[in-house]
Amino acid sequence: MRSSLVAVVSLALGLAVRASPVGSDWTLHEKRSFIPEGWSLARKLDSTAPIPLRFALTQPNIQEIEKHLYDVSHPESPNYGNHWTADQVADRFAPSPESIKVVFDWLLNSGVGPERVKLSPYKGWVEVASTAKEAAGLLRTDYNVYAHDSGKEHIACESYHLPAHVAPHVDFVTPTIHFDVPLSKRASPDTASGDSINAFGPKTSGEIVSDISGDLKDCHTTMTPDCVRALYGIKYTPVSGGKNSFAVVQYTPAGFLQSDLDMFAKKFNPGVVGKPPKVVSIDGGVVQTTNKSFGYDAEADVDIQYSSAILTSKQQVTVYQVGDLVEGGSFNNFLDALDKSYCTFEGGDDPNYDSVFPDTATGGYKGKQQCGTVKPANVISSSYGYNEADLSAKYATRQCAEYGKLGLMGVTVVSGTGDSGVTGNRGMCLNADGSQSTTGKRFNPTFPGTCPFVTAVGATQIKAGGSVTDPEIACKDHIQSGGGFSNYFAQPSYQKSAVSGYLKYHAPKYPAGTFNTSGSRAYPDIAANGAHYTVAVVGKFSDVYGTSVSAPVVASMLALVNDARIAKGKKPIGFINPSLYSSKFASSFHDITSGNNPGCGTDGFSTAKGWDPVTGLGTPNFPKLLSDYLSLA
Template sequence: MLSTYVDLSDTVIFFAIPGSSPTFYVYIVLIADYNYRYGHNLIIVYYLVKAPCYMNDTQFRLRPSSFDTLLDLLSETSDPFHERYGKHLSKAQVDELMRPSNETLQEVKNWLNWHGIADPELSTSLDRSIALTVPVFLAETMLNTTYHVFEHAKSQKKTLRTLEYSLPRHLHSHINLVSPTTYFGTTESMRANSFLQSRASGSNLTGDTTPLIGCVDTVAPTCLKDLYNTANYIPTQISRNGIGIPGFIDQYASFSDLTTFTQDFLAPGHQRNLHCEATVVGIQLTCKLDLFCEHLRAGITGGDDGFESFLDWLDFIATVPDDLLPNTFSTSYGDDEQNVPADFAVELCSGFAELGARGARLMFTSGDTGVAGALCETNDGVFRPAFPARQLPLCGGFSNLFARPSYQEDVVSAFLIADGNNNAGLFNTTGRAYPDVAARGQGFQTILDGLVETIDSTAGSSPTFAGVIALLNDFKLAQDGTTLGFLNPLLYANPTALNDITIGTNAGCGASGFDAGVGWDPVTGLGTPDFVELQAII
């Protein structure tokens, strides 16, 4: 007797013959029902070249069974007015919510089996994704698309991608993302937002940690402690509090430079160890911008394929036990939102939500190039939002992809009313507004290859603010044993706990950009941190 699966809406009939070993499947497609779903309107900076016969590493990221529940719980545990505030989920609880249903796993495997890919050829990650290596021609058949080798016009980097792909209709509710497909992230766009200036002639450091006069042109840790009111706080929860810093595009940690930095910039007794974890052996990261955190943990990932590697990092972090998970993450990488396909961006943000549900806080730089983005190019002449920049200036604005969350509504609406018709038509007035907060981004003193370098970049802003959050987590751990987690609702409910910045602009590429003003604005967000004031609201 045959067991039968019939989906008349898709005109697909599937027969499984039980009792056979191995099981045989007959998959009859009465009408090809590939429904176009995934495409990407890319600014073309690539030349198309002929694609040879490649083997293609492909990953199918599956839809979690209870992601909506996870979002609801994240909202409750992050709402300072909710009874569940601060009651973050454990790794085991998150794993259960993020696990795909048995139906999802079986549907996808059945489809792959039908294309001649046997179960032993499939590898799974946390049972959340399925990875396989297939010839390009088979991937093209499966995804109803055509792959090409694209060559970047400036860097000559070649990458195998497609401009659109499709899935059978009955898999739309089971597969969130197929990767790599339409995302063209490279070292050109997935950039480390930093600029090195040459060491000043004759400048030498000693062990003296006294900040330079005025902290105007250069910034050292002591200056930041004074700026953000952390100088008098002594951490007590060092063993269970730390910052994680993921690294990409083949950047790596320099242990010798870290030693030099702590010797030159930090007082004796304040030196910290660097602990590294690898997702791909041999690829590490730079972490020279750690300023006054407690434990520094480096999350190492491989390759230079932009956010493709970020997905690997998120998979790795999902395996980290609760007692080893950093409470705060700082990321000094970004892209322009227009470069990131919608399905890819949503999948990344799902991973960020998973970390937030576990009580971790993620900080992202917003870039250094103003409202026009990194390349000064858009498809339609409007402002170009950054991704996943939601935290720090100088690039500020409004997302074209994500809607504005409720906790932002009051302050952003007030800004839009005050701003009137300025920049009308150049940005999405209903989009998720950024940045959320600000921090110093100029004159950072770092060590590179044993020498002092000065960095002007939001790559310094993000770890600076993350350092303040780490100290707040230390304070909260000492109080009640919990961490802040996703603290945006708390910050937006208490804007006076930050220093409002009212002068400035984020112009770029000839565009006037936005202006800073009283209250939240797309240049400096809610403002810079005041540690003592923030202590008072937690």
């Protein structure tokens, strides 16, 4: 089985990896073919400038992760549900002693003093305290300073090399070719999430909902918890709340207002009035209430209000609040807290992306970086994401592997796919050289939805004038369901049959290169309604849209499935994609066959019978989904 943890193309970042040799004993490890938009070469880096080189050691078993996941996640596997412990995962994917020795020996033989070489506690990376001159010599490169239009500066090189016998033991080196730099922290409330993470939404029509009849005939314009239950046949009340767990992730300064939660609960979920969600603070995470606006509060408000309404007062909703008020937080800061081995896995966090703790800034979190301090919930919902091209393939691959490791441990990770169709965040499409611009002509996939170990959720809606019993259509009011094909990850075997059918019979005829047709991960996997949600935000009921709503709605249904399984003495469902695409679950979804997801100057993709890159396999048929999962071991 070919692993999905493979960058299937290098176009998106213009990288050539481990290519043409330089002499008989050296090999090109990575090369950048363009300077990202907004950056320019400023000057050569002073040779005495300090550079903390970090060598990410390869994980010899990581390419087997898909095989191991299938073993515990495929409905026909005899080991279905036999999830691994965190220690088993850490042991399986630890770097080999040989890799450590090879890298150490090379550095010491190159004249690096042993007192300047450090192995991380979990043996994932080797760090060298060096100067620009020494680093350039070790990697046969030149370091430059690049300037951004905003005034930000960054140290990087055009390419770098490693000895031929060392290269197989090193995944990547930092700092080198990558421009993984957040340009500002929280430039506006609508990007209030820490560093360069973007909330996909939610979006609003700007309308204030004043007349909430509660009548199901109004669901096409006023979506409520009763509408969601009617749409998907949700008639289940949790009975295993104390043994089950569900969480949503938020990044400071985004946060919820308890007054909004109570306002919503009084109307739709009276059992939780005055009962706040459980907040787990990660790296100084705080639910701030000083700044109040749709941009700051809508994401957390909608996630908590709808997941809590679906789960009822019988199941506690947990909020993972990540990052302090100064630095914010990143996906990796969050994942570090769930898995201590991830703190240093394949090089550890990247300070260009990830907030560094303790935070020395005034008012920053002064505690230690949290590593393995939080037990992962059975189901985790996230509505935040990057454009895949914002990240290096190495960074995205490292993080995707962690989602796979969580799946091995029995955790279901659900992510929205974005609200711009085939266009990326900030209205960006890809140019022919892989750079991003608003005038690009190539589709720009989102991450982490393209990770094959995440369940990616697109958006649908009730058609104008339609009812909850009518077939839904792809979302078109104010947002378009994110979907398409990854430029980084190979197509996982669980979806090959479904995706090949779409490409054979329904693929649009766009110019070559418009989207990746080389056998890559396709998304979304499934979808749920993402339009006209009634949400209490800053004291008013607003009209809200987005996969930011679709994701927690789906995640909540999966938490109900776990509840029912636990009640019968069974284990949580964990990584669900192999089961979703299996023949056993073929009738567990309402197929969506109307609509598309335009962007990048095109109509995007169209829905079709079966799987499509707009709504995936369709929307949940909850009674059937529940029955199918209860039938498994």
